[in-house]
Amino acid sequence: MATSAFQRLPGFRDFPPEELALRSHIQEAWRRVSRRYGFQEYDGPPLEPLELYVEKSGAEIVGQLYNFTDKGEREVALRPEMTPSLARILGDRSRGMSKPIRWFSTPQLFRYERQQRGRLREHFQWNVDIVGEEDVAADAEVLAVAIDGLRELGLGPDDFRARVSDRRLLREVLLAVGVEEERLPTAFGIIDKLERMPRDKARATLLKDAKLGSAETDGLLELLDSAGLDAVRARFGDRGAVAAELARLAQYLGALEAMGLGAFVQFDLRIVRGLAYYTGIVFELFDRKGALRAICGGGRYDRLLELVGGEPLPAVGFGMGDVVLGELLAERGLLPAYERALDYFVVAVSPEQRAQALRIAHTLRDRGSSVAYALKAELGVTKQLKAADREGAKEVLIVGPDELARGCVVAKNMESGGEREIALSELT
Amino acid sequence: MATSAFQRLPGFRDFPPEELALRSHIQEAWRRVSRRYGFQEYDGPPLEPLELYVEKSGAEIVGQLYNFTDKGEREVALRPEMTPSLARILGDRSRGMSKPIRWFSTPQLFRYERQQRGRLREHFQWNVDIVGEEDVAADAEVLAVAIDGLRELGLGPDDFRARVSDRRLLREVLLAVGVEEERLPTAFGIIDKLERMPRDKARATLLKDAKLGSAETDGLLELLDSAGLDAVRARFGDRGAVAAELARLAQYLGALEAMGLGAFVQFDLRIVRGLAYYTGIVFELFDRKGALRAICGGGRYDRLLELVGGEPLPAVGFGMGDVVLGELLAERGLLPAYERALDYFVVAVSPEQRAQALRIAHTLRDRGSSVAYALKAELGVTKQLKAADREGAKEVLIVGPDELARGCVVAKNMESGGEREIALSELT
Secondary structure (H helix, E strand, O other), X not given: OOOOOOOOOOOOOOEOHHHXXXXXXXXXXXXXXXXXXXXXXXXXXXXXXXXXXXXXXOHHHHHHOOEEEOOOOOEEEEOOOOHHHHHHHHHHHHHHOOOOEEEEEOOEEEOOOOOOOOOOOEEEEEEEEEEOOOOHHHHHHHHHHHHHHHHHOOOOOOOEXXXXXXXXXXXXXXXXXXXXXXXXXXXXXXXXXXXXXXXXXXXXXXXXXXXXXXXXXXHHHHHHHOOOOHHHHHHHOOXXXXXXXXXXXXXXXXXXXXXXXXXXXXXXXXXXXXXXXXOOEEEEEXXXXXXXXXXXXXXXXXXXXXHOOOOOOOEEEEEEEXXXXXXXXXXXXXXXXXXXXXXXXEEEOOHHHHHHHHHHHHHHHHOOOOEEEOOOOOOOHHHHHHHHHHOOEEEEXXXXXXXXXXXXXXXXXXXXXXXXXXXHHHOO | OOOOOOOXXXXXXXXXXXXXXXXXXXHHHHHHHHHHOOOEEOEOOOEEEOHHXXXXXXXXXXXXXXXXXXXXXXXXXXXXXXXXXXXXXXXXXXXXXXOOEEEEEOOEEEOOOOOOOOOOOXXXXXXXXXXXXXXXXXXHHHHHHHHXXXXXXXXXXXXXXXXXXXXXXXXXXXXXXXXXXXXXHHHHHHHXXXXXXXXXXXXXXXXXXXXXXXXXXXXXXXXXXXXXOHHHHHHHOOOHHHHHHHHHHHHHHHHHHHOOOHHHEEEOOOOOOOOOOOOOEEEEEEEOOOOOOXXXXXXXXXXXXXXXXXXOOOEEEEEEEHHHHHHHHHHOOOOOOOOOXXXXXXXXXXXXXXXXXXXXXXXXXXXXXXEEEOOOOOOOHHHHHHHHHHOOEEEEEEEOHHHHHOOXXXXXXXXXXXXXXXXXXXXX
16 A cells, blocks of 8 residues: 655654544543533633743753744744643733633644654643632642543443652651751652652662661651551651641541542652642542553642742643643543434435425525535435445435425434434425 | 743744634534534644645745654654644545544644734644545535524624635636636646736736737727626637536535525635636635625535555545634624533531531532532632632532531522522432
8 A cells, every 4th residue: 555755753643533532532522521620711822932941940841842933033842741831821910800710722732752653742731720829629630630531431349549748748758757958859859750660779869868777767668658548647646747638638638538539549659749839738640550651740839829929829730732641541441433423414306306405405504414415426326325325324315306396305214214304394 | 910931932822711702602613513514523743744734835835834853863743734634644545544534623723923913823723625626516515514504603794705616627628718728737726816916916917927919908808807707608609618617516516506505605706816726716704894804614625645656546635724713703703602511519517517528529520410518618608609709610519518417518609699409318
């Protein structure tokens, strides 16, 4: 088979109808759930000033971007994430808006990643953010949206789990264990990588870089391994700063429990989510088999809007991509089969009925039905019926000389084969 | 008012919720109409190999593109139009597909245009194409889609008009007038610019560049000015080549008439649509006041797929942008007012009812209703009611100690003020 002289760029996807239907299946579920939670949809430009990303993530981000100099000598980049655009947009208008602001978006994002099997350079990402509310209820609400987004697509507690932590709690625990204030970023960095590190190496790194004693390191590792808040409470619950953080987390978990989502949520002190940016509760959603990368990540980021020059506003949100999620849905057999569907296919028995067939088709379309007919005028009835079948028509309307003489058309149900007559007066 | 330290790029739009709602209003109308006509939605990457556009439009297109060299040394460009991507995608797969192929898309497109008032560097464009059908019925079907797209948004025959022509007819008319074969592209170019040119200049250019005689030029200009096919038929209808083209156009106009769309369509031999690319019937949609640029343009392009290396397939389609259309809708008062809407706002009278309120909210969300509540736990009832009003809640559900003791909540209609009790058992 000859192929086109032009290939699409590596890491990009085409969306022919059957692929677009899957993308819409996911995006429409995201939209429905967002609206149920009272979120409003927004969007920004796919191209932004490069400095917007450098300001948030540092100069090292540039190596992963599609960036270039435009014809007006501006340094620009295809958006690698949505939050900087959100912060920029709100920076200009949040002061006039009532709080909290509940916004969502489903933008396409771009990263120049090294080519790897299954790694793409673009994806669609559901972004959900509450801006202007520091109450832990906002954190719970945002995680509930993420969980319900997956539930809406047919996934249940056997399929995925949200692992949650709080960077403020981790900080207090680390201080309690004996990590010095200036070693905290180092310790955060080690814990962030803990699950991808052999235990020996984790231990050695904590001893050397976080300057912890041997017993303290073992105690910390044990605590990080234990699920649930109880172990933390048992060891450090008498320290005021830890107790305050535990109380907030308990309120957070209680809210999710009240919403009936407790089965999806699991406390895990090892969830850190990178080094900068997040300031409080953080979470990631994983498939329970653990075979895939995280489906979703988010948390509280109370200083970002200020950073890009806007009003200082607390914020919490998440991003969920369509690629890993699509893999999970495919694996669970939860992707819908693609079917063409049409309400009517109008068949003109001979070219003399053509004008009448067009009239009927357009009348039905004006009423909101989906209608097609054979464009080639000289096509025989058998071929027209085959085309109707191929396009998934529910009913075929046969417009022939005998029927027209009787003032009607024959409607044939393509599934049952049953026929009925419809008066022309109803169709024009 | 302080503004963000970062500005969006010139020529790009942000879409805060009220703007996104207008964009969705237009795009959803486009989708509904496409589906009524049995078209399937597709999409391609916003970034493509630069050569894809150079191949179709020549090297001079590069000056109008957002193009750059990516980190893998590939010459790439943000898509300025959708048809090359369509041709590329079909080039790989059309051989296995039943014809005709009816596809539509609503991509965002990008051009580095010189900054002018009201000229943007991005827009969303409805693309509708029928590929693999040379019958003139496909041309009529595609124009009907474009017309119905505008009708769906509330525009009628007083608001806009489709001006149609056929480049094959124009060719035969020019040959009949006496233009030599090798002067045809020049003559097409002059006629394409006719409406933006003083009459003297048009006349002089036709005399000089198209090498027409004085009487022939006057005759041609008179013909171009006359609306309707009759003038052409009267003058050249006895020439076989012209008559064949007139017959085809009559069939085209007859099909649109049968669909009840005749009032929207006007023959106009001056519609050429550029120099290359199109091969047959061409059309443009204009507002009837003539104050705006064309709303939509399209036509038959039977050689493009072959050009990018695919199967030789006839094709016909159009592109309609959201910017000019949005201006026309705004001018006619046809843009919907933006209103926030929510089915329920749940009010907890005191923090003790919080968990119950969350339970109720989530139950209603699970049933598909849109629900919000105040995230700040200590907010008084009056402030919660204000928030409900701000978010456009239809009903407020009041969850208080007395109500819960009676096993119910009070539902207050925000418009009528009427109240009713709902049993808790119905809400959890």
